[in-house]
Amino acid sequence: MNIEDLAVQGRRSLYGNLAERNYSEYIRLRNNTLHNMFSDSRSMRHKNEIVANIKGVNYIDDAKSVKPNSTWFTFEQTSNPIIWILEAGENIQELTSLVDEVKQKVHTLIMVGEDRANIKKTFSTITNFIQLNNLEEAVKTAYYFANEPDVVIYSPASGNEQDIETNGERFLNFVNNL
Numbered sequence: 001m002n003i004e005d006l007a008v009q010g011r012r013s014l015y016g017n018l019a020e021r022n023y024s025e026y027i028r029l030r031n032n033t034l035h036n037m038f039s040d041s042r043s044m045r046h047k048n049e050i051v052a053n054i055k056g057v058n059y060i061d062d063a064k065s066v067k068p069n070s071t072w073f074t075f076e077q078t079s080n081p082i083i084w085i086l087e088a089g090e091n092i093q094e095l096t097s098l099v100d101e102v103k104q105k106v107h108t109l110i111m112v113g114e115d116r117a118n119i120k121k122t123f124s125t126i127t128n129f130i131q132l133n134n135l136e137e138a139v140k141t142a143y144y145f146a147n148e149p150d151v152v153i154y155s156p157a158s159g160n161e162q163d164i165e166t167n168g169e170r171f172l173n174f175v176n177n178l
Helices: 003-008 010-020 023-028 031-039 068-076 096-105 117-123 135-145 161-176
Strands: 049-054 057-061 082-088 106-113 128-132 151-154
Touching: 049 161, 057 135, 057 161, 068 082, 068 096, 082 135, 096 106, 096 117, 106 117, 106 135, 117 128, 128 135, 135 151, 135 161, 151 161
Parallel strands: 057 151, 082 106, 082 151, 106 128
Antiparallel strands: 049 057
């Protein structure tokens, strides 16, 4: 793969791809493996993917971020104010590592799912906090609160990798129905 092909992906995609890999993988890689890893567009689906721009607001599908550090990376990629849709699933992780980032960038956090008192306690004092029952309600609420130049980011920061495709497609469908 030549450097021009790699550059076509753009800085955001390249950094995202690099952030997803761990150091031990790089040591063992060969040129062919690198080529396949960076040219596989399926690996970037549901990772920091802009799925719509409605009234100057970008809607970003980040369903692939099932760990807080991946969500942090997505937040780092924008300087715009964020409305964060968090899905509090069964495998919710400790999110205190995101407190500083949320203070700086997130003006509204919409939590979907079961009541998680620890999440509410952690974030309700530093940003607008809304708890809803389902993703469709969350997307509609985000639409109501969003103004240009906000970004609405669906980044679960929890869950398992088997649900990425399903959750990402659900988010995309709800956004397209706005």
